[in-house]
Amino acid sequence: MDETLAIELRGISKAFGPVQANKDISIQVKRGSIHGIIGENGAGKSTLMSILYGFYKADSGEVFIGGRKTEIPDSQAAIDAGIGMVFQHFKLVENFTVLENIILGAEDGALLKPSLAKARDLLKKLAADYEMDVDPDAIIEDLGVGQQQRVEILKALYREADILILDEPTGVLTPAEADHLFRILKGLRDEGKTIVLITHKLREIMEITDTVSVMRRGEMTATVKTADTSPEELAELMVGRKVLLRVDKTPAKPGEVVLHVENLRVIDDQKVERLRGIDLEIRAGEVLGIAGVSGNGQSELLEVLGGYARGTGTIRVNGIPIDLTGNASDARTRRARGIAHVPEDRQREGLIMDFAAWENVAFGYHDDPKFAPGLLMDHKAMRADCEGKMERFDVRPPDPTLAAKNFSGGNQQKIVLAREIERNPDLLLIGQPTRGVDIGAIEFIHQQIIALRDQGKAILLVSVELDEIMALSDRIAVMFDGRIMGERLPSETDQRELGLMMAGMTGKDAA
Amino acid sequence: MNDALPKWADIVLLPLINLLLALIVSGLVVALIGKNPFEALYILVNGSVGSAYGWGYTLFYATNFIFTGLGVAVAFHARMFNIGGEGQAALGGLGVALVALAIDWPHWALALPAAVVGGALFGAAWAAIPAYLQAKRGSHIVITTIMFNFIASALMVYLLANVLKVPGSASPETARFVEGARLPNAYDVLPWLGFSRSTPLNISFFVAIVACVAVYFLIWRTRLGYEIRSFGKSEPGAVYAGISPIRITMIAMLISGGLCGLMAVNATMGEAERLVLDPVQGAGFVGIAVALMGRSHPVGVFIAALLFGALYQGGAELTFEMNGMTREMILVIQALVILFTGALDNMVRAPLEAIFLSRRRPTPPVPTTPLEPGGHPEKGKVEP
The missing domain is CATH 3.40.50.300 (P-loop containing nucleotide triphosphate hydrolases)
Structure with missing residues (x-):
């Protein structure tokens, strides 16, 4: 039993009819690290994470969480195992307040008041620790996307997640908001949380991950230390051939x-x-x-x-x-x-x-x-x-x-x-x-x-x-x-x- | 994942399984009231397609269902659910009757085209109001067309009882059409096939076949059909392509209503030879099942209409031949067929897709990285 591993997947395979979405995937994610998973659309990243979060059942393979073999038949089991997921499309109730969203599904009893008070305390603490300030009483639809995303992260933390999976988190953010998110993620890592970041942006991988795994056509083609690789190498691993990352062009000759x-x-x-x-x-x-x-x-x-x-x-x-x-x-x-x-x-x-x-x-x-x-x-x-x-x-x-x-x-x-x-x-x-x-x-x-x-x-x-x-x-x-x-x-x-x-x-x- | 089924399975196998399930459940219901289901099945089949007489009625009913089925199918292609076939056909009857009674028609060959125009125009007009409300106001077409069925029914009762009735007569129906406005039936046209003089099957059957061909060309070969299908598949796509949703909604519903209205040519000019109360008799609703089962394709609609025609005729025989088989029992059987072929389609589709998918070999991804040296020993590999 390896306690230093937050997640270990062994030989995960999943087919949708004739399409082999994941083929014999094995991966080790160290506790307290930011692990990037990169790959083209359809490479199987989302399928793999959906298996980890209990949305799909793998055809074969084993999942170990914190060194223990874990069955994840549904998302409740994933939450119980300490996994939190922040989806690309947020799953928030738009006309609820931040606090109501955070406790939704994790209420302690029939009455909401104690849970709301608990969430409010936690929110204060987190705001202080990671500059995650969000007005607890704001209605979700009044918040910007960056703040909404923070609510999603808070939701996971409220459920005591040790492992946070983020699916293409920067797609809707401005560069400044993305930087802010990265600071939060780094702070969480330093606290000992494990972050899995799914993205197709090479720049983000280089910027904040410790380790990166590359997927191509349902297979895990490589796992490398980020410090030891380059965008060019990752692109090649993703596509399977050398890729020109810059566009060759001459200066424009504007006319009418x-x-x-x-x-x-x-x-x-x-x-x-x-x-x-x-x-x-x-x-x-x-x-x-x-x-x-x-x-x-x-x-x-x-x-x-x-x-x-x-x-x-x-x-x-x-x-x-x-x-x-x-x-x-x-x-x-x-x-x-x-x-x-x-x-x-x-x-x-x-x-x-x-x-x-x-x-x-x-x-x-x-x-x-x-x-x-x-x-x-x-x-x-x-x-x-x-x-x-x-x-x-x-x-x-x-x-x-x-x-x-x-x-x-x-x-x-x-x-x-x-x-x-x-x-x-x-x-x-x-x-x-x-x-x-x-x-x-x-x-x-x-x-x-x-x-x-x-x-x-x-x-x-x-x-x-x-x-x-x-x-x-x-x-x-x-x-x-x-x-x-x-x-x-x-x-x-x-x-x-x-x-x-x-x-x-x-x-x-x-x- | 919509291509899980091969085309033949989607078009032939799936409807057949649905039909079989419907028959099995129907058989159970028949057995439940203490009758022999196999005997009932024999009477049903024999009564509908076992004789020229049976065929005459089967094809007559099928003619009705082809028209309403095509009507519903055209609306389906524009992703609209026209439940108003019943009312549109009723109004079509009014159009046909007005044409037939308007002048002293010298020959059916002149009266038929005029009646086709009359029936289609009135049917289309009845569809035009719900279509306009949908296109301009966003009122849901399902709700409005259902409402218009009731309005049509009430309107026809009023007209037949107060306006079109023969003075002095007690029955709510128009005068009998003149000789030149009655369509020749199967006995007149194809005497050597053994149809009797009383067979209601008439020349409208050929009009229905022409309608099938016309709808095929309209939907799959013309620019308008391309626009209708585009709009039906994706409204934002249609807008991007410069196809006006309002225009397509109107046109598709007008065509749909027109086709449903044509049904009245068969029922009114072909059979009753006068406009009676409710000449439609549920054909508007059966048309929905026919279009669903026929996958909104004219060939499918034709086959499904034949099936429902046989079911109607065989069902009628069953009430005659078998003691205790009431009209209600027949309705139950027809409803089961509609239920299984239309509404419960997905119940069979999902397992069938799973079977087809599991039979297909997964395509192995091309190996992209060489195996690490000293990796897994190739166990179990037998070299001859």
Whole structure:
């Protein structure tokens, strides 16, 4: 019995039908360490953690917690074993207070008062120890995401968790909030807690973990000391081949103004003003990157430009104003005006997941005589078009009859990208181009975006990944609360400054 | 994970298992009231497809169900649950009757197209109001179409009892249609098949087949069908592609209502030759089961409609032939079939998927790292 190990997994396997999600995985996590698990989407990280938390039952293999063999049939057993989990999508009751959420499911008796008092005391102590101050009586929906995440951690600590698993915790945070989270995690580690951090961001792994395990295609390919490795080596271990982490590009040669936006405002269905007077310009042959924490109006900006949200103000494409409120204000007319759109959520919007790939290549362009010459659609032309696109964009497997949902995230994105880029648009709107996309495909997608820029097209790039914004943009605009906080050149700024702007400090304060 | 079942299993095997389960449970119910289930099954099958007479009725009912089944299926493709087939078909009956009574039709070949237009228009119009409320106001189509069934029923009673009734007659029905507005039946068209003169099966059956083909082309080959299916699969996707949800909701429901309305051509012009009270007789609801069982595909709808047609006809025979088999018993059996093929589909689907999945060999991940030297000895490996 090894007391120094918080978690030991031996030979864990789990299959979902024909898909082997975890294959003979063994891993040792030392007590009092921060252990990173990195891998591409679909590598099996989440499945492994779900087994540890009792959501799935492993087909074979053993789990040892604190050196003792432990059966974890459900999440209650995991909590009893001292495991706490912070999910990517928080599991909080939005209209409860912080305290109510913390004791939810862990009330000591029929009356809430003693538990609430106990939680309040604990909260005070933790706030002092780890700068985790959260107002105990605040309603969850009034809190920012960073604070909500802290409530999730507090929930786990209230249940006396010794092992804390965090699934992609920084996805919704500003860089400053992420730094704060890392300080909390380090503090917890120094107290003797064990932290397991699941992420796909190499930078975070390098920054805070002690040990890192790499997963690829359901297998654990390596476990190394973080100090002994490099981002390049980890990327290679994740993908299985050498990966170019930087984007090669020449300086932009901006031409005529393609997109001109003035005082653009959008009010949503709940009467909340989402865009509060946006002004921006994009010239031919340049990439304007919009940085910001998600939910600060970037989606609405893409939607109104893409033609499916109403707005007020002026938008001119190639000098000609486009209709923002009338009947001609839909996605179809936008496409006719030379605007192509790779949406943020490809599975919800960009593709019909149940349609075959060949049906999806006409999506949005199904009025094109090429696809629908008369009353009937020309299925042969669609298939042929799809085959060509799959070859040129290296979609794997290159099978047009496969349903969109059966492709990996990266290959789905390539299908959308191929469809939109090959329309030869003047302006490409592209939202979260590499969300849920594996590293190998990221490289390809970035190259395609730069290639399109070099052909003299204007590109509006929206991404929550600062690395991506920095790598691709010729100019960077930071959005916060429906406004543009300022513009920077990538060469003249850094993540710290952008991070402050993303948190709402104006350009001057941030500088 | 939706591809767990091969297509043939989804389309053929699953409905067959569902049907078999329904028959087994029905058999138990029959046995429970002290009757021989095998005898009942024999009468059911023989009465529906054992003679030209049986076939005549089976196909007549099937014609009704094809129309309503297609109607429900088209709405399904736009992810709308049209429960209003009953009311739309009733109003379709009004449209057909108004056309038939409007002029002194010289020949059925002229009256039929006009009646098709009349039935479809009235059915579509009855679907238009719920569709508009759904598209513009977000009122749930299930609720509104159900309400409209009751309104249609009340409206038809009023019209037949007060407006369309033959003066001096006591029965709430219109005058009999003129000779040129009665459809030729199977005896007239295909005399050599042995159908009797009284068989209600009529030329509308061919209209139903044409409707199947038309719906196939509409859904899978036209741009409109592409838009309907896109909208049905993902509304945000449709909006992204520039497809108007309001437009598609309206159009899909109008087509759905129109197809349900066509059912009245068969029931009114083909059989009764006058508009009677409730010519629909539940076909609007059966259409839901038919569309579900037929997987919203015209071929599936056609086959499912045949099955339900046989069930209706065989059930009617059963009440005649078997003492103690009441009309209610037949309803129970029909309800069981609807229950198993429609509502309980997932009960069988999940275990069936598990069976198919376990039979497939898991694809082993490609080994990516070489085994560590001095790793596990390759135990159990036998070299010849």
